[in-house]
Amino acid sequence: MTDPAKEPLTPTGLQSADELRHRRSIALFASGAVYLGLLLWLAQILGAGGWSVIDALIFACFTIAAPWSVLGVWNALLGLYLLRRSDAMEAVAPFAAAGDLQTSITASTAILMTIRNEDPARAFARLKTVKASIDATGEGAHFSFYVLSDTNEADVGAQEEAAFAAWRAREGADATRLFYRRRTSNEGFKAGNLRDFCNRWGQNHEFMIPLDADSLMSGDTILRMVRIGQAHPQLGILQSLVVGAPASSAFARLFQFGMRHGMRPYTMGSAWWAGDCGPFWGHNALVRIAPFAHECHLPDLPGKPPLGGQILSHDQVEAVLMRRAGFEVRVLPQECGSYEDNPPTLLEFTRRDLRWCQGNMQYLKLLDLKGIKPMSRFQLIWAIMMFMGVPAWTAIILLGALKPFDGEDMAQFPAGSAIGLYLVFMLMYLAPKLAGFIDIALTQGEMKRYGGILRFSAGCVVELVFSLLLGAATTLRTSLFMIGLLFGRSVIWNGQDRDAHALSYATAFAGLWPQTLFGAALFIVTGLTAPNLLLWSLPLTLGYVIAAPFAVLTASPALGRMLTTWRLCALPEEIAPPDILKALDETIAQSATTTARTHA
Secondary structure, three states: OOOHHHOOEOOOOOOEHHHHHHHHHHHHHHHHHHHHHHHHHHHHHHOOOOOOHHHHHHHHHHHHHHHHHHHHHHHHHHHHHHHOOOOHHHHHOHHHHHHHOOOOOOOOEEEEEEEOOOOHHHHHHHHHHHHHHHHHOOOHHHEEEEEEEOOOOHHHHHHHHHHHHHHHHHHHHHHHHEEEEEOOOOOOHHHHHHHHHHHHHHHHOOEEEEEOOOOEEOHHHHHHHHHHHHHOOOEEEEEEEEEEOOOOOHHHHHHHHHHHHHHHHHHHHHHHHHOOEOOOOOOOEEEEHHHHHHHOOOOOEOOOOOOOEOOOOHHHHHHHHHHHOOOEEEEEEEEEEEEEOOOOOHHHHHHHHHHHHHHHHHHHHOOOOOOOOHHHHHHHHHHHHHHHHHHHHHHHHHHHHHHHHOOOOHHHOOHHHHHHHHHHHHHHHHHHHHHHHHHHHHOOOHHHHOOOHHHHHHHHHHHHHHHHHHHHHHHHHHHHHHHHHOOOOOOOOOOOOOOOOOOOHHHHHHHHHHHHHHHHHHHHHHHHHOHHHHHHHHHHHHHHHOHHHHHHHHHOHHHHHHHHHHOOOOOHHHHOOOHHHHHHHHHHHHHHHHHHHHHO
16 A cells, blocks of 8 residues: 555645646546547538548547547536535645645735726726725735836826825825836837736735736625635745636626636536646736746747737746646636726727637647646647647638538438537537536525526626627637738737727728628528528527627627616626625715715
8 A cells, every 4th residue: 555655746745746646537538528529429410421521520529629628528527416415625626725824924915006008097997996905904014015017008007106195195104115217119029028927026925916907806705815814934935816807897797707617617527636736817827936937937939929029928837837836826816806808899899819720839849848737738729729620620610611512412421420420419518507507596595696587597697698708709700810810910918998889880891891791601601501400500690690789789788788687697796796896886986976076
């Protein structure tokens, strides 16, 4: 028998390294078996009448597109199982127990808000609210607050400076814990912003908690994370599970209702086997500064932008480097007072998605990083596959419409088996959200937190329809962008429009006409050659044709007000707002009053 005292452990000493390897083997075997089964099933369907060029292309695209959904199913089912267990946190996140102990806060922590051409009033209101929430715990003296600006628009920069000066004037003695710095260049993007902080002030603090301009965290949550960090010196990054805050935008409201339910089981399931090689999402996380500053330098990639040069998606690379340095990277897989705002319109959503896409595709040049863990290398591959599968799925849809032209006798085509595979994959695609919905339905009293059984059930149905339409509208834009990457197309890193606003049809069509054109061509070709296929494909293809009206409708303030009035797709924080969200509303109201008096 193995001596437990000699069993290899993860750096924090909390888990058996052999046990984590065993879990990863289970995840690999389970996902691999499903993946292989799907490939054999598809091969049987495509080869029924002999293989054509189109058949071979569909099969090749499927091998690229399927892995993301396959592992998503495994994470969702495993996560749902774990969420139903009372000892799930002990099995998945043994470090979390230290956060529940009322130990003294001794570490100095920097709360950082990184901004670039954002609405200063909006951003400062959130940081002020975080400070007030921390101060209310009685531990405020251990925290300092930094506004790290990369703003390059002079008028916005002037507003930032004025807002910071007014904040310091109101804080009195606490003003010594407030800092503002505006860089003259955006070198290194957000990662460079954090690097500059580490070089200037990092030695003054043990931890930092980076926040985006739309981030919000409660004081109790922050203290809990700091206590966990204090208790485990080899914990390098602790990522909180970030959820969407209540939104007035219909688009954000619908998106985050589904995202929340999908993320909960998915994160729990993936954390079970990822363990000490967890994710870092770049914000709302506790980061140990010393190893971050010394070991997490991002390399400049060979070649020219968009895939060479400075790294856009810094967070996952920093997680990989932190783990290489001998420190664990963990996620706290439970909803715990950590919030963000989601994009208010389809166009803003795709802008954000394209930034992530370009950044993740840069990881292709990092796969040969020396000394990183096998699990860390897999995480980089997985981040790449998140977007590689998008054009593959788009190609499958296009090739499916062209299938009747490949010269095969369609009478031999096993339509029933193809429909079965299609339905199975639709369930796999929706599995994380369905698992989250099921978890709420099975937990006594949980549906009341979402407005009751009728509102919750209706919200689930509406969100599933929304997600299918959104998928079509976004995947084609991502596919076209990825083609553009090959020819040097790049995104512009800038501030986001985070507040709800309407979209005109002209604006929507200007950004989404390729979807409309692509969808119309699909409908015409498929309608003429295979009307039944057109009907079956509607869940995946309707979103192309109606992308522009869909964008206008989901950005409509009237629809947002209606959903809010009906409490459809409501979040628990809307039904019973927590103190941190109430405080944010009060801070925003006070800022508006002060601004009105200033201009009177």
